[in-house]
Amino acid sequence: MDLTVHTYGHIDSMFYTLNAIAMLMNHKFGEAVMLVMTMSSVAYYAMRMSYAGADAYKAHLAKVVGMVAMVYFMLLPRADMMIYDHVSKKRDKVDNLPLGFALPVGILEGFGDLLTGGFEQAFTQVDSTNYRDYGSVFGARLIQESRSWRIRSPEFLENMGNFIDRCVMLDAMIGYHYTPEELLKSDDIWGLIKAKAATLRQTSVRIGKTKSLMSCKAAADDVIDPAFRLEIESLEKKSRGSDIAEAGQAVYVLRTFDRLTSNFKKNIELSFSSYVGSNANAENLIRQQMMMNAIKNYSDDYGYARASATQESNWRIAGDLAGTYLPILMSVLKGLVYSSFIFMLPMLIMSGGWGRYLGYLTLVASFQLWAPLNAVLNMFIDIYSSTTLKAISDQIVSFSTMSRIGNYTDKIVAVASGLQLAIPFLAFSIIQGGVGGFIHLAGTITGASQSAASQAANESVTGNKGFDNYSAGNRQLYNQGGFKTDWNESYAAGASSYQHTDGTMEKVTGGGNTLFQSGMGFTASGGATAYRQEDSRHAQVSEGIQAAESMHQQDLRSISSAQSKHFAKSADYISHLAQREHNGESFAYEKMGEQGEALRQAVNHAKQLHDTKGYGWQQSASASAEIYASAGLNAGIFSEGISTKAGVSAENNSNQSTGGGTHISRDNNAEQNKSNLEKAMANSTWAKENSIDTGYSDSVKESYEELQRAERQASISKQQVDDWHQAKNVIDSQGASSSRDMYQEVAEGIKRDYDVDAKTAQKMADQRSPEAQKVWRKLQDNDHYVQNIVSNISHSRAEVSGEIATEKLDRFTNENSGKISQEVGKDVKQYAANQGMNIDNFKDNIQNAGKNLQEKHVEVIAENATQ
Known part of the structure; x- marks a missing residue:
């Protein structure tokens, strides 16, 4: 017959225990122990027989014979044992165990297995999770375990929290898609939420490192639903190898074999169907529980009466201990008792063998009653709990019923675990033929109830009642109370x-x-005075505007001075040339092209004024220089501080009527004439070729560059003034909507800089002492907010003007220059010729009319200059 050890979970511990016994018994150490003990015992009893009487030696001889029989018939022969675990359906084999251990243990284990099978058949309901295949209170333990099924992925947890806040709570409170009552009573919360998710309202969703907004409907379909499937797969993978996943298998496999299939979902469906009456599939049950835990964390309720709560608390404490240790208690005790056979070996040999051996087998036999007794206990728990749980849930696992189901399964597991603690004592007492085990079991059941009833009765009689109170580290001294009445309503749910x-x-x-x-x-602290941050920033802006405007006014004065100097140098040059021409000299203006023509006209106008009006050379030259050099200076940012002495203002476009009635609209090229005149007077090479002192050219060039520098500096300072005014608008707009008191920072600064306590620092801040003012100024200096605004404004302007904008424009021009026709004039001439128009005649008429207007314009300016 096969010698087998039967376990109900934790097959590894039993395998290692039996393997250790075989290893030690087959080692040289085991053989040496048996040899030494046998020889010592033979020598001892031989000596006792030599001193014994005629008939007394027979008793000692019988012990020697019994010892030799035990050694040769029970210890030296070897046998193999199989280990079968009925919960995980795994098996393994251990070789070379002593026959004296393997034979009785195998027989008793076989008897216990037959007894357990018979008890299971007699005392177990058809559709329940029996002890033999599932272990103790499997269904209730699984339902209790389901309450801890929560979303564990950080990303999914964040998305679900945002989804519930935006897409579930609001819809439930509004009551359009579903009411709170429908949400609480639904047996498929996620199905209800997903089907009626809002399409317009949005929620924040994180996918990897990206965070975006999605509609509630899209988030439910594309993010939350796939995440649920991944979370269920993760839970199933995590549970692989546990009793929940392995219990209920039909085929035995080797202990080291990893099953490819799991009963995880099947056992969930079986437990909820048996206990609650729910026919939902495993994935829906897991998702339902995760959804309920995500909406609200449940907590265990206390009983309605103090006695019931105390009794449940006693059972709960005992149940927590039993629930932790009972699943492995049978395997642990079996392992300890079976491994103690090694230590029993010397005593069995020395004592003659059989008396102690039978005592050892009695202890082994008691283990075989654990499984049948647990089967009976499972029956009562299953019958009682399944009926009550079905009544509670009405065969629906919903938000409103899961709290009561969870509380009741906690109680079931606690009571069952507490009763299971008595089974080891009861089994051993039955083997010994006593009734002490039943007395111990009754004491276990009634002890908690009697203690709870006694405490509740005492509180009811004395009126000193306490419920859910927690007190630690309290101390009261010299308390006095007065006539205090407070009937104000206070409610927070x-x-x-x-x-x-x-x-x-x-x-x-x-x-x-x-x-x-x-x-x-x-x-932050507050005091009798305030240190407003916005006041400090307004003051910084005002100071910045004053400083910028002051700098700009100084730059304008520099322009005026540079302009006067430049006019004087230009007049000296023109006067020098006019006098020399008046004396009969001539100069090659044509070598400088348009520039020379501008200089020739200025010199001719000076001579004309001298000859026709009788002005002096310096006066005539000054008027002529101002006519050309002042063009464009009255416009733009300089209009407030600069004007020509001649009262002339030149514009780029003019509409003039000629004497012949011809209306002409043209560009008078004022800026071009001015530029040509400046370049001609600064041409020292031409001056040297015409025997003119180059000092005139150098002076004009130097004064012109000085004027240009002054103008650029004034332009920069004007932009800074505009930047500060824009910053003021920003500060004004922000100050109207936000305000911050820097009192706390001032107090902290006083404490830090002057090493005073908090009270002294507060007093100094309230009084605005010199120390407080110094700290306040330091905080203002460290506040670069206004400067940052001005810098941002300057940077933004530089993006659309100045060198950066010019660089962008040049880059754009270079990239797109090929797209523009370079022969526009040729096309225009061709079109005019096709229409019968003579462009050259139009051009000559325009040039003649322009020349006449220019001469009239110069005469008018010259007359005004002399008045």
């Missing part, structure tokens, strides 16, 4: 508040909204 280490108060409302409160009285 589902709300909580928490104060952070920095003083910020966080409050979570019953609807799930999170509120934060900080500032004065929470994270």
